Amino acid sequence: MTKKVVITSKNVDFLKKVIELSAQPITRCDQCGVCSGSCPMVNEMDITPSQLMRMVQLGQEEVLGSKAMWLCASCYTCTVRCPRGLDVSKVAEALRQITLRKAIDYIDIKKIPKGEIKKLPQIALVGAFRKFTG
Amino acid sequence: MRIPYYPGCTLKTNAKNFEVSAIESAKILGIELVELPRWNCCGTVFSLTSDDLMHHVAPIRNLIRVQEMNEDGFVKDEYRLLVLCSMCYNTLKRANLRVKENPDDLKKINDFMYLEKEGYEGNVEIIHLLSLLKDLGFDKVKEKVKKPLEDLKIAPYYGCMLLRPKEVGIDDAEEPTIQEELLSSLGANIIDSPYKKVCCGSYQTVQDKNIVADLTYNILTHAQKEGAEAITTSCPLCAFNLDNRQEEVKKKHPDFKKIPVFYFTQLMALAFGLDKSFCRFDLNYINPEPLLRKKKLLEG
Numbered sequence: 391m392t393k394k395v396v397i398t399s400k401n402v403d404f405l406k407k408v409i410e411l412s413a414q415p416i417t418r419c420d421q422c423g424v425c426s427g428s429c430p431m432v433n434e435m436d437i438t439p440s441q442l443m444r445m446v447q448l449g450q451e452e453v454l455g456s457k458a459m460w461l462c463a464s465c466y467t468c469t470v471r472c473p474r475g476l477d478v479s480k481v482a483e484a485l486r487q488i489t490l491r492k493a494i495d496y497i498d499i500k501k502i503p504k505g506e507i508k509k510l511p512q513i514a515l516v517g518a519f520r521k522f523t524g
Numbered sequence: 525m526r527i528p529y530y531p532g533c534t535l536k537t538n539a540k541n542f543e544v545s546a547i548e549s550a551k552i553l554g555i556e557l558v559e560l561p562r563w564n565c566c567g568t569v570f571s572l573t574s575d576d577l578m579h580h581v582a583p584i585r586n587l588i589r590v591q592e593m594n595e596d597g598f599v600k601d602e603y604r605l606l607v608l609c610s611m612c613y614n615t616l617k618r619a620n621l622r623v624k625e626n627p628d629d630l631k632k633i634n635d636f637m638y639l640e641k642e643g644y645e646g647n648v649e650i651i652h653l654l655s656l657l658k659d660l661g662f663d664k665v666k667e668k669v670k671k672p673l674e675d676l677k678i679a680p681y682y683g684c685m686l687l688r689p690k691e692v693g694i695d696d697a698e699e700p701t702i703q704e705e706l707l708s709s710l711g712a713n714i715i716d717s718p719y720k721k722v723c724c725g726s727y728q729t730v731q732d733k734n735i736v737a738d739l740t741y742n743i744l745t746h747a748q749k750e751g752a753e754a755i756t757t758s759c760p761l762c763a764f765n766l767d768n769r770q771e772e773v774k775k776k777h778p779d780f781k782k783i784p785v786f787y788f789t790q791l792m793a794l795a796f797g798l799d800k801s802f803c804r805f806d807l808n809y810i811n812p813e814p815l816l817r818k819k820k821l822l823e824g
Contacts, residue, residue, distance in 0.1 A: 411573045411574060411575065412572070412574065430725075431725075461735075463723055463728055464569065464570075464684075464726075465684040465688065466684060466688035466689050467684070467688065467722075469688065469689055470688050470689060470697045470698070477572075479572060480572045480573075483572035484572075484573055496731075510764070511534045511537065512533040512534050512538075513568055513611055513727075513761045514729050514761055514764060515730060516567075517611070517727030520569050520579075521727060522730075
C-alpha cells in the first residue's frame with residue numbers, strides 16, 4: 391500500500407527545529423526498527439519509537455499529540471543499540487520540550503492524590519515534574 | 525581513604541537504609557565517606573536538549589563544593605566525588621561530561637556561579653561506589669566477610685542509570701557483571717535474569733502506576749523463574765518501583781509472589797557482620813527478615 395506524503399516548508403521547519411533541539415541527524419534513521427524492538431514501554435505506546443522517528447523525519451507536527459513521546463523515560467536502551475548512532479531519547483525530549491515551552495504541561499500536579507504524594511519518594515516526584523511540566 | 529560523598533535527596537529520607545549501610549560497610553574497607561557540605565539537588569534527570577544549560581547549573585554547583593573541600597582541608601587532593609544513588613550518579617556524571625567536552629558551556633554555566641567564590645574548573649570525577657569497590661579489588665571485600673551469604677539466591681538488577689548511555693556506564697551496557705562480582709565476593713548465589721537491565725518505568729510511577737506494575741511484574745517474575753529469592757539494586761527509584769509497587773503488581777497479577785528487594789550495600793553490611801541497625805531492613809517495603817532468618821543470616 392502506498393501513501394502519498396507532501397512535504398511543505400512547514401514540515402521542513404519542524405524537522406529542523408527538532409534536529410536543533412536534539413542535536414541529532416534525524417534524517418539518518420533508516421527505519422530498521424531496533425529502537426521499537428528494544429523499548430520497554432512500546433506496549434503502552436500509541437506509536438512505536440521508529441514511527442515517531444519517521445513522523446519527525448517527514449516533519450509531521452501531529453507527532454506532538456502522541457502518547458509515546460511522554461512515555462519515553464530516557465532509559466537509553468534504544469540509543470545504545472541504534473545502528474545509526476542516533477539518540478532517540480534526545481528526540482523524544484526535544485518533542486516534550488517543544489510542548490512544555492508553550493506552557494502546556496502533561497500532568498496536573500494538583501491532581502496527584504495526596505496519599506500517593508506521601509508514598510512517593512522525592513526522586514520520583516522531582517523526576518516527573520522535570521519531565522512533565524515546564 | 526577519605527572521599528567526598530554526595531547523598532542526594534532520597535538517601536536522606538526513603539532510602540536511609542541505602543545510605544547508612546553504605547557508609548558503615550565502606551568504613552570496614554577503610555573508606556570514609558565525607559558528606560559534601562551544602563550539597564544541593566542534582567536535578568534528578570539529565571536535561572537532554574542542546575540549548576538547555578540552565579538545568580546543568582545545579583549539578584555543576586555541587587562539583588564546586590568538591591573543589592572547596594580540597595581547599596578547606598576536608599579531604600586531601602581527592603577530586604573524586606562518590607555517589608550511591610544511580611540517578612544522581614547519572615545526572616552528575618553527564619553534566620560533568622558535557623562541560624568537560626564543551627568549554628563554552630562551562631563558561632556560560634560559570635557565569636551563573638556569581639554567589640560562589642570560584643567557578644568550576646572541570647577537575648572533578650564522578651564515581652559510583654560499585655566502581656570504587658572494583659578498583660579496590662573484590663578480593664579485599666571478600667577478606668572482610670564474616671557471614672558469607674551462602675544459599676542466598678540473589679538476582680542483581682541494574683536498571684538504566686548505572687549502564688546507559690555508554691559514556692557514563694559503570695560496566696558493559698548489555699552484559700554487566702559488576703554487581704555479580706561484588707555479590708559473589710560476599711558469598712551469595714548469583715541468579716542471572718534477562719530483565720536485569722530493563723527499565724522499571726522510572727518516574728512514570730507518578731502518572732501511571734499500572735505501567736510500572738507490569739514492568740515490575742516482568743522484572744521480578746523472570747528473576748523468580750530462574751530461582752531468585754531476592755533482588756538487589758542501587759537506585760532508590762528502582763527500589764520504590766520494584767519493592768513498594770509490589771502491592772499494585774499483586775492486585776493486577778494475582779499469581780505474583782512477593783520478593784524482597786535490597787540495596788546491594790545492605791547485603792554488604794550483613795555479610796560484614798555489622799549490627800542490624802546499620803542494615804535498616806525495617807525500611808524495606810517487603811520485609812526481608814523472614815528470608816534472612818530462614819537462611820540463618822539473622823538471629824531470632
